[in-house]
Amino acid sequence: MPRIRGASIEQHHEMVWAGLAEAMRELLLERDYESITMGHIAARAGLARNTLYNYAPDKSALVLALTERxxxxxxxxxxxxxxxxxxxxxxxxxxxxxxxxxxxxxxxxxxxxxxxxxxxxxxxxxxxxxxxxxxxxxxxxxxxxxxxxxxxxxxxxxxxxxxxxxxxxxxxxxxxxxxxxxxxxxxxxxxxxxxxxxxxxxxxxx
CATH class of the missing domain: 1.10.357 (Tetracycline Repressor; domain 2)
Structure with missing residues (x-):
């Protein structure tokens, strides 16, 4: 079972989303959008790829969620x-x-x-x-x-x-x-x- 980062499930999710946003910021400074994969994002955010799929089914959905936030x-x-x-x-x-x-x-x-x-x-x-x-x-x-x-x-x-x-x-x-x-x-x-x-x-x- 993945380690919970925060004091509660809600706080854990907020911390993961913050980490994903920072991962995308860093990756976009290093490479173009099209070349970024879910594997890149998961690795930069310190997540297992299967954990990342709990937050979004693909890169477009993840970017939409991050953009809304x-x-x-x-x-x-x-x-x-x-x-x-x-x-x-x-x-x-x-x-x-x-x-x-x-x-x-x-x-x-x-x-x-x-x-x-x-x-x-x-x-x-x-x-x-x-x-x-x-x-x-x-x-x-x-x-x-x-x-x-x-x-x-x-x-x-x-x-x-x-x-x-x-x-x-x-x-x-x-x-x-x-x-x-x-x-x-x-x-x-x-x-x-x-x-x-x-x-x-x-x-x-x-």
Missing amino acids: AGRPMLAGVTEIARRSAPAADRLRAIVEAVLKASTDQALQPMFRPGAGSLVADVPKGPDNPFNAVVAEVENVVRDGIAGGEFRDAGDVPLTVELLSGAMRAGAERIGRDPASYADTVGAAQEVILAALAPHPGRGVR
């Missing part, structure tokens, strides 16, 4: 920003930076790499999904900006935010390829997103 701090940060009593444009600018900062976490890198759409789509839907919850917070900020006259009436707010999220994904992918571009990429993403929501010159806000 790693996304919780990002959601907490975005939620705090979204609910500030500040202009909507300032909040949105801060949210863009918070999300792109989170994308530098190696545990989240698989979700932001090119071609990761299937992984993103496979994260379970619902309020516990940190990515869906971040989108909901951004939609609320955009609605606040429209109501306050800062942003033009975008009409279909969910569609608008979905399109703008493409700019953030592109920024995250750029940062993943070239970490030194972080500051410039954040600035460019903020500019593009806020420009897309700005009132049209001479037309006011509808």
